[in-house]
Amino acid sequence: xxxxxQTPRYLIKTRGQQVTLSCxxxxxxxxxxxxxxxxxxGLQFLFEYFSETQRNKGNFPGRFSGRQFSNSRSxxxxxxxxxxxxxxxxxxxxxxSTNEKLFFGSGTQLSVL
Amino acid sequence: QQQVKQSPQSLIVQKGGISIINCAYENxxxxxxxxxxxxxGKGPALLIAIRPDVSEKKEGRFTISFNKSAKQFSxxxxxxxxxxxxxxxxAAKFNQFYxxxxxxxxxxx
Numbered sequence: 675x676x677x678x679x680q681t682p683r684y685l686i687k688t689r690g691q692q693v694t695l696s697c698x699x700x701x702x703x704x705x706x707x708x709x710x711x712x713x714x715x716g717l718q719f720l721f722e723y724f725s726e727t728q729r730n731k732g733n734f735p736g737r738f739s740g741r742q743f744s745n746s747r748s749x750x751x752x753x754x755x756x757x758x759x760x761x762x763x764x765x766x767x768x769x770x771s772t773n774e775k776l777f778f779g780s781g782t783q784l785s786v787l
Numbered sequence: 788q789q790q791v792k793q794s795p796q797s798l799i800v801q802k803g804g805i806s807i808i809n810c811a812y813e814n815x816x817x818x819x820x821x822x823x824x825x826x827x828g829k830g831p832a833l834l835i836a837i838r839p840d841v842s843e844k845k846e847g848r849f850t851i852s853f854n855k856s857a858k859q860f861s862x863x864x865x866x867x868x869x870x871x872x873x874x875x876x877x878a879a880k881f882n883q884f885y886x887x888x889x890x891x892x893x894x895x896x
Contacts, residue, residue: 707884779830
């Protein structure tokens, strides 16, 4: 079974631009969550989607948004990029929201210049 | 604010030694406490997890010790090996997962 796939692997953007990251969960997994990983801050929860509905949202500004499609694939969008948005963005999937084991992708490394 | 506090930030251990990473939390509603291991260039992977009604869980060389009254839990890696060199994250779950800030472990041959 293929793991969680995130694309692209690396992104370089400039301040003010917007960016869209993609995540394909493990086949059969319906829950997808997103995390921002920065040195010293660990993993910060962004949001979780289940069956195309946002279930939970972390404490991030409205510039961060996401969506999930009917095939469980998910996208995350960041508008008006700031230097502080530079981070590794991780996607994790699990079969249901009640399952406790997260399966992470390798992430998208975003650099904002 | 950081819901789960993790220490130390980095740790260097000799091969064969014991690695200990500590985490503390405040929210007594947390009902699941996993540890994740992350190698460079990879996403975190679940290593071991415990529920608050259990004081200790062991899987091979990895043990979680859980102290509910102190609201602390720790990961012990026995007979540490160079292949254990990675970043370790503790976490706690209540509706969503809250992760610690990570510990970079280096095991010296």
